[in-house]
Amino acid sequence: MTPPRLQDVAARAGVSTATVSRALSGKGHVSSRAKLRVQQAAQELGFVVSYHASSLASGRSRNIGVVLPHIDRWYFSTVLEGVSRALLEAGYDLSLYNFDGDRYRETVLTDFLLRKRLDAAVAVALQLEPAETRQLFSAGIPFVGVGGPLVGAPTVSIDDLDVGHRATQHLIGLGHRRIGHLGGVDEQGRYFTMSSNRRAGYERAMTEAGLPIDPEWSIVSDYTLMDAYQRAKNLLADPDNRPTAIFSASDEMAAGAILAARDLGLSVPADLSVIGIDAHPIGEALGLTTIDQHAQQQGVRAVRRLLDHISGADNEPTDEILPAHFIARASTGPAAGSSGS
Amino acid sequence: MTPPRLQDVAARAGVSTATVSRALSGKGHVSSRAKLRVQQAAQELGFVVSYHASSLASGRSRNIGVVLPHIDRWYFSTVLEGVSRALLEAGYDLSLYNFDGDRYRETVLTDFLLRKRLDAAVAVALQLEPAETRQLFSAGIPFVGVGGPLVGAPTVSIDDLDVGHRATQHLIGLGHRRIGHLGGVDEQGRYFTMSSNRRAGYERAMTEAGLPIDPEWSIVSDYTLMDAYQRAKNLLADPDNRPTAIFSASDEMAAGAILAARDLGLSVPADLSVIGIDAHPIGEALGLTTIDQHAQQQGVRAVRRLLDHISGADNEPTDEILPAHFIARASTGPAAGSSGS
DNA sequence: GTGAAAGCGCTAACAC
DNA sequence: GTGTTAGCGCTTTCAC
Numbered sequence: 115m116t117p118p119r120l121q122d123v124a125a126r127a128g129v130s131t132a133t134v135s136r137a138l139s140g141k142g143h144v145s146s147r148a149k150l151r152v153q154q155a156a157q158e159l160g161f162v163v164s165y166h167a168s169s170l171a172s173g174r175s176r177n178i179g180v181v182l183p184h185i186d187r188w189y190f191s192t193v194l195e196g197v198s199r200a201l202l203e204a205g206y207d208l209s210l211y212n213f214d215g216d217r218y219r220e221t222v223l224t225d226f227l228l229r230k231r232l233d234a235a236v237a238v239a240l241q242l243e244p245a246e247t248r249q250l251f252s253a254g255i256p257f258v259g260v261g262g263p264l265v266g267a268p269t270v271s272i273d274d275l276d277v278g279h280r281a282t283q284h285l286i287g288l289g290h291r292r293i294g295h296l297g298g299v300d301e302q303g304r305y306f307t308m309s310s311n312r313r314a315g316y317e318r319a320m321t322e323a324g325l326p327i328d329p330e331w332s333i334v335s336d337y338t339l340m341d342a343y344q345r346a347k348n349l350l351a352d353p354d355n356r357p358t359a360i361f362s363a364s365d366e367m368a369a370g371a372i373l374a375a376r377d378l379g380l381s382v383p384a385d386l387s388v389i390g391i392d393a394h395p396i397g398e399a400l401g402l403t404t405i406d407q408h409a410q411q412q413g414v415r416a417v418r419r420l421l422d423h424i425s426g427a428d429n430e431p432t433d434e435i436l437p438a439h440f441i442a443r444a445s446t447g448p449a450a451g452s453s454g455s
Numbered sequence: 456m457t458p459p460r461l462q463d464v465a466a467r468a469g470v471s472t473a474t475v476s477r478a479l480s481g482k483g484h485v486s487s488r489a490k491l492r493v494q495q496a497a498q499e500l501g502f503v504v505s506y507h508a509s510s511l512a513s514g515r516s517r518n519i520g521v522v523l524p525h526i527d528r529w530y531f532s533t534v535l536e537g538v539s540r541a542l543l544e545a546g547y548d549l550s551l552y553n554f555d556g557d558r559y560r561e562t563v564l565t566d567f568l569l570r571k572r573l574d575a576a577v578a579v580a581l582q583l584e585p586a587e588t589r590q591l592f593s594a595g596i597p598f599v600g601v602g603g604p605l606v607g608a609p610t611v612s613i614d615d616l617d618v619g620h621r622a623t624q625h626l627i628g629l630g631h632r633r634i635g636h637l638g639g640v641d642e643q644g645r646y647f648t649m650s651s652n653r654r655a656g657y658e659r660a661m662t663e664a665g666l667p668i669d670p671e672w673s674i675v676s677d678y679t680l681m682d683a684y685q686r687a688k689n690l691l692a693d694p695d696n697r698p699t700a701i702f703s704a705s706d707e708m709a710a711g712a713i714l715a716a717r718d719l720g721l722s723v724p725a726d727l728s729v730i731g732i733d734a735h736p737i738g739e740a741l742g743l744t745t746i747d748q749h750a751q752q753q754g755v756r757a758v759r760r761l762l763d764h765i766s767g768a769d770n771e772p773t774d775e776i777l778p779a780h781f782i783a784r785a786s787t788g789p790a791a792g793s794s795g796s
Numbered sequence: 797g798t799g800a801a802a803g804c805g806c807t808a809a810c811a812c
Numbered sequence: 813g814t815g816t817t818a819g820c821g822c823t824t825t826c827a828c
Contacts, residue, residue: 117571117595119805130815135807142808143813165572166516167805170507170820180551185539186751191532198526198553202562207572208551209518212539221543230458231506231548254458343740373740376717396737399684399714410527460821471799476823483824486797508821511804 118159127155138163169231177207178420179235181222181250185212187337188366188394189409193238193260196413204421206233213240227253234420236413237264241307256423260416261409262308268431270416272407272438274308278315278361281389281405284440285359286323289449290387293320294331294349294357296342296367309337312363312391331357335367339396342370350378350386358449359387365394365404372400372445383447393441401444408436459500467496479504510572518548519761520576522563522591526553528678529707529735530750534579534601537754545762547574554581568594575761577754578605582648597764601757602750603649609772611757613748613779615649619656619702622730622746625781626700627664630790631728634661635672635690635698637683637708650678653704653732672698676708680737683711691719691727699790700728706735706745713741713786724788734782742785749777 124131129148136142137152144152155161169175180197182190194210201208209232211222223246227235234255239262242250247265250257259269285293295316298309313332320327333349335342342362350356350371362368368390375386382388390397393406415434422429465472470489477483478493485493496502510516521538523531535551542549550573552563564587568576575596580603583591588606591598600610626634636657639650654673661668674690676683683703691697691712703709709731716727723729723742731738734747756775763770 120807121805131806132808132816133814136814139807145813148813162569162571164511164805165570166507166510167820168807170505170511170822171805171807173807173820175507177550184536186529186532186536188527191527194551195525195527195553195555198551199555199558202553202555202559202567205566207567207570210521210535210539210549210551212536212543214536214540214543217540218543225546226543226548228503229506229548230503339737340739369737370740396680396710398681399711461823462821472822473800473824474798477798480823484797489797505821508804509823511806512821512823514804514823 118161120161120163123152123155123159123161126159127151175207175231175233176205177209177232178417179209179211179227179232180238181211181213181227181235181240182238183213183215183240185210188392189261189364190238192409193413193416196410197236197417198413199410200414200417200421204417206417206421219246223249230254233424234258236260236416236420237267238262238413239308240264256420258416258419258423260412263433268419268429268433270412270419270434270436271308272412273435274311275315275318277391277405277407277438278312278363279319280315280440281312281361281391282316282319283323284389284403284446285361285387286319286325288359288387288446290357290359291325291449292328292331292357292359293325294328294333294360296333296335296346296360296362296371298337298363299334309363316361328357330355335370337364337367339366339370339373342367343374344370346371347374347378350375350380356386358385359446360389362388362390365390365392365397365402368402368404368445369394369396369400372402382445384450387446387449389446391438397441397443403443403446404441406439406441408438412436459502461502461504463500464493464496464502467500468492516548516572516574517546518550518573519758520550520552520568520573521579522552522554522568522576522581523579524554524556524581526551529733530602530705531579533750534754534757537751538577538758539754540751541755541758541762545758547762560587564590571595574765575599577601577757577761578608579603579754580649581605597761599757599760599764601753604774609760609774611753611760611775611777612649613753614776615652616656616659618732618746618748618779619653619704620660621656621781622653622702622732623657623660624664625730625744625787626702626728627660627666629700629728629787631698631700632666632790633669633672633698633700634666635669635674635701637674637676637687637701637703637712639678639704640675650704657702669698671696676711678705678708680707680711680714683708684715685711687712688715688719691716691721697727699726700787701730703729703731706731706733706738706743709743709745709786710735710737710741713743723786725791728787728790730787732779738782738784744784744787745782747780747782749779753777 137144137149257267297313390404478485478490554560598608638654731745
């Protein structure tokens, strides 16, 4: 037996299909008596509107896309969790498009996003070429960026430069002068503006304090714990020339640094202070001092912005900077032989 | 200007809409000459078929759903990555439905899945009540389960009991006799059959070897690193009555145990051997011995099964057990005072 | 191999 | 407040 259609509900309730549509969607006026009969009939028949028919007729699909370069990395899956929650709450469907690094970059941009099935989309930390940005926008729907600038669309993020600055200042305030940095690559200008902004914040804080920035202490990693572990270990192995503190652009890399230090017999924070960014759960067990960037909340805000926009709320396309908060734990402490500052 | 429709392409190519549809979808026979003209016209106009119109007319949507209880946990985001990859490869869209624990359980089951917008769906480690399973299937589409039994649908997973058994045997083979277990809750029979099967494997191996199962060494954790850290620390704090080895049902919990041991001044594996399951990246830096369950591959396989089914391939709804492989690293070693076995 | 035309199931004017 | 009806843009018989 074929599923009930709106027409069947109309027949059973003794009204027209238009009335059923109105009663069920809540748009337009329907007498409460008619509404009741419709709802009952729909209930009895187990009627659910056909998504495709509804979308085709109305031109809107209650479906929002999420485009991201990775899924199984903490930042992305956490933002996604926030996006998902906000969308579920609003009754919207969520379509997921994963670049998977660069693997499906083209495909997603040229095929998937153009199918006219999305009301809007959020782009998480994508760093696109100008031509790619154009492709994106050619989908003809509102976009909002998260965690990195999406040129031409409003973006929700933290102030990465400021966060890098504050993290570094924290270490400087503890009396450290030999401070290293663990950051990400800025592959040919793609990806990780986030990362380069944090590095810029570090450099600014160092410069302001009149401290030297040793290029050897400025480590470029691929943002994974293991890679950071290995590189930090190399850096810290030299007892004559190693930093007393490290500011890491992510908690996972910070964790790698802490594990490396321990494996070298260095104690944290006595021999080495480490601060990260994220509030990644792994930081708890390591006592990692960090700055919470409220990743989930970033996803939630992005969705709110989009939904407001769709519903015609008069929001100007301004960027939104979310606050980030210190979580002081045990991985940072006074520099050896320092009285603080 | 409104986007081009199929009709526009037809006009430009000088053929009927039917021919355009055939030429573009590849179904039905079209002269290569006509096909060429159609493709060119489509190209010039920048035509992309309307998803909704196509779905409404054909009854199929090239859209597959993924239902999971969490997104931001390693297992789930990794499976999701695999699912996403396989779907992108096949040109299918992916709709994401997150229970978020129990928060949207009802909503997803009763509202979202019934909108007739999915061709099929994969359910990742859902542990449903019978009534909920019925709701799920009432969507009228093929399902496949991943990483946990979905009663009434084919499931892709590893053999959790066997894996628990092998992990424990590994420790026993190293001469350990006092072996603890770190597993998850079986909340009222919901969630984590996975976890209870691994525990059962542990118990069987212990029993077979004639070793005692000390209830105090069988720790129930919430599967997070931090919780496992705390509980393991409590367990290991007592020098007179602690295990010499721990089998953890996940790598994250295993990592917690290792960190706890270190913080107590115990050395791994000299004082404590630890083995996990997952091949979680964190295990690398900790030298964690583990069993790789190929989570991403589980997602890929689930999608393949679904697509085969949709395309009418004669696949019986059998469960599929994927192999799991040892990754021997440094966290497990011979028991102190043992000659091995 | 190709075209005509009848839907797919719903929404949104527009009329009453 | 409610019904009539013309689409939304494509797929798919059924003829030719």
